[in-house]
Amino acid sequence: MVLPSKFARDLTESSYRTINFKDPQVRALLLSLGTRALALVGSMVFSYFLIRYAIKSMDPTHEEKQRQKELAEI
Numbered sequence: 233m234v235l236p237s238k239f240a241r242d243l244t245e246s247s248y249r250t251i252n253f254k255d256p257q258v259r260a261l262l263l264s265l266g267t268r269a270l271a272l273v274g275s276m277v278f279s280y281f282l283i284r285y286a287i288k289s290m291d292p293t294h295e296e297k298q299r300q301k302e303l304a305e306i
Contacts, residue, residue: 288294
């Protein structure tokens with residue numbers, strides 16, 4: 233049976249552990265997480281513009297709106 237005082241001491245020791253950025257495993261983990269986050273954001277931005285383009289190209293009134301806008305500028 234684990235004594236509560238020993239368990240609490242183990243928790244406090246592990247919570248004060250600092251991140252060593254010189255450790256190759258930590259660097260690899262941070263690089264991997266950063267790369268995945270960047271890829272996710274890039275994918276979201278690309279999907280947003282792709283969906284926006286698809287909606288505009290499928291809109292039957294889009295060309296008419298553009299013609300009216302060009303005529304208004306003249």
